[in-house]
Amino acid sequence: MSQIVSQNPMDITIEIVDEYIGRIPEKTLRLARDYIYEDRCIRKMRMPGRLIAELRGYHDSYIPHFELSKDLWQGGCTCTRPAPCAHIGALLLSFREHPEQFVFPPYAFAMALQNSWNVLFEATTGKNILRLAPEIAPWWMLPRNIAHTKSEPMALDNLERIIHQPQMLVDLHPSWLDDPAIINALRGWKNPQLIRKPGLLFWVKLWAYNPFLPLDHIFSNFPGEVEALTPVILAELWNPGVIPFSRDRQWQRVQRLLSLLELIPSVPIVFLWDQFAAMDPLFLGRTHALIRQGQMDQAIHYIEQHWPEDEKEQHMVRQALINWLPESKKLPYLIADCLETGSLPELQELKKHLTPEAYEDLTNLFNRRWASAYES
Secondary structure (H helix, E strand, O other): OOOOOOOOOOOOOHHHHHHHHOOOOHHHHHHHHHHHHOOOEEEEEEEOOEEEEEEEOOOOEEOOEEEEOOOOEEEEOOOOOOOOOHHHHHHHHHHHHOHHHOEOOOHHHHHHHOOOOHHHHOHHHHHHHHOOOOOOOOHHHOOHHHHOOOOOOOOHHHHHHHHOOHHHHOOOOHHHHHOHHHHHHHHOOOOHHHHHOOOHHHHHHHHHHOOOOOOHHHHHHOOOOOHHHHHHHHHHHHOOOOOOOOHHHHHHHHHHHHHHHOOOOOOOHHHHHHOOHHHOOOOHHHHHHHHHOOOHHHHHHHHHHOOOOOHHHHHHHHHHHHHHOOHHHHHHHHHHHHHHHOOHHHHHHHOOOOOHHHHHHHHHHHHHHHHHHHHO
């Protein structure tokens, strides 16, 4: 099975940072506090298991970083002084005081790293790469609730320029997608000329980096071109790069990339999903993939073979099938869910699908099973 979770899935918490700060000599911490007071810690980034920033020293700039492994944590810095230096201290104190200022690494930064994290700590190259990140994170990279506290108004028209500039759109914080107006604006972007200009490969890599974006419609502008990129998409699946992803981001990433492969009839989509089975414990991803490929009967047979035993999980599966299947095939699951959960709205919905006689029989059965619950 593929190991696709991030290299360091453990998140860095204030408690972990406090414990490490407690190991730094007080003299070093005093110097670190001076850096914080003078706003010398910039380009602050956070990802699972890692913190990194640029520290503008009094004679040069440095790259302090803090990393977790399974059993320990460690800090490092390009200043070459013995750890922990004041630059690491400033990094940790900055996170301790304002963790919301640490953002997920921007796309340009990640692309420049390619497959080598260590290149970041080479003198000139590392600084050039780090400076692809903004000194201060712009509002669209911040969580929505924090960005709204800034002085700049966050109206939808401010997002229009982000939506139409993919290099900025890719760094949009997922919390902005909670707004239906923003989702609709993204899905409503249908300028074929602008969409096709950067090419299909650009969009595949962009979606793999920020899979929260609703970009399904983008790929309809490249009819017949996805199949040629099958090797690239497969490589993306098994090589997520050096930036660690959170589990939910990685799940979305796998789901998006596999959804592109679903467009190719010759691709054994269930086999590919099987390589990431831990991310699909209820077999819904594989079932939906078959449905999207037009293999409706095979999908129903497949999920019936893998039907869960837990009642809550059964409800989740039935609800998914009700949403995905056409009217002619969803009826058994709608009836089963109605009787198993005692849902009056579902019972009323079934009136539209059944003959009067069949509906009366179902209502009688429903009442025998659930009447006492509603009476109490």
